[in-house]
Amino acid sequence: MNISFSHLDIYKESQIVPYLEGESGIGKTSIIEQYAASKEMDCIIMGVASLDHIEFYGRTVSTDIVAGFNDQKFTVFKKSIPNWVSTILHNDKNNKETLLFIDELNRAEPQNLQSLMNLILKREFGSDSIKLPESLFIVCAGNPVDDGNYLVESLDKAMLSRMAIVKVKATLEAWKKSYALLYDKKNNRQRVHPLIISYLDNNRSDFLLQSNEDDMSDPGMDPRRWDMISRLLYSYEKNSTSDNNLLSLLSTVSSKDVTPKLVNYLKSSKVLVFSKIQEQLTEFLHLHKEKDFNAYLVNEKNDTSHYDELIESIQSQLNRAQPVTQMNILSSCFFALEAKSVSDDIFAIMLNISSEEHIMSIKVGIDEAQTYIDKVDEKYNLGVNERVSNGLVKHIYKTNPYVAELLRGQ
Known part of the structure; x- marks a missing residue:
């Protein structure tokens, strides 16, 4: 907003x-x-x-008092202080x-x-x-x-x-920053499903749609609706084994103009999301019977060329993705690390193959990201912070060489 x-x-x-x-x-x-x-x-x-009358004003309570020469009894009514x-x-x-x-x-x-x-x-x-x-x-x-x-x-x-x-x-960018890309601690996931964010990045006009006045069953679209769709999609992926009911499911919470487009996008999407990368990394460890990549690389019996091929493949997939998708992948990896659903060596891999701009973006835009990046950078001796710093100086050098030279001299 x-x-x-x-x-x-x-x-x-x-x-x-x-x-x-x-x-x-x-x-x-x-x-x-x-x-x-x-x-x-x-x-x-x-x-x-x-607003409930009692909730707002408080309850009416009565008090009996004795007053006057004849000790007459009187009942006095007054409002109690409401809870709020x-x-x-x-x-x-x-x-x-x-x-x-x-x-x-x-x-x-x-x-x-x-x-x-x-x-x-x-x-x-x-x-x-x-x-x-x-x-x-x-x-x-x-x-x-x-x-x-x-x-x-x-x-x-x-x-x-x-x-x-x-x-x-509401604007799409403000909603993403203040809500959609944040971490849902209760469910250990990004608040809004990455594919929903990807759909909206490609169909921005669908983010806000007026309801159809001639059809009261068509609710239009707003942030609340997109959040409902996301929660349904998370649950659907967890519990359903068939694509057949996705259309009817999402049609109950989304606009008639959006539902078929969205379902088609979800079913046919080749959009790269962090969960797909995570699956590749997890399968690789399972295949080589290792608990993490640190153990795999230290083990002298392992042929690291297979690891190099895996990283090159993921790097290639990442390079083909749109910049906003690349940003979503890195931020999703951070949320997964914070939720302890991935190991820090996977986060180290993602930092190594991400651009300096995207690393700087999550440092600035996500609380605690700086701390996590610094710890992983130091633990694995990645040189990420130095790379980001040099990249920043190069950027400044293009726009203000004098300031860049001052930074280099520090």
């Missing part, structure tokens, strides 16, 4: 509530959850379109910040809007005007009003005038 963590940092420090207006399914909730996690903030997601407010206050007491994400704001029930306005504009809640702490960062979101695709209402001008209105939209 066209909003970054640095933008959110600025709104947070300025104590301004950002209102993220964008289509459903483009990843507004995901980026807020990721931001909160990166800042170690407690994240409370409040979907106000379906208690959580915010508890976090503040323990020096922990809270991010409250108020989603679907322009679908809120009219009777809740005044309370939401006080919450957003004054950080106050309830009839007792509970003051919420400065450690609370509020972010709101809603869907567009003017396209007629959502049952939404225009927000009060007084509310809008006090928020930063951020028109958000």
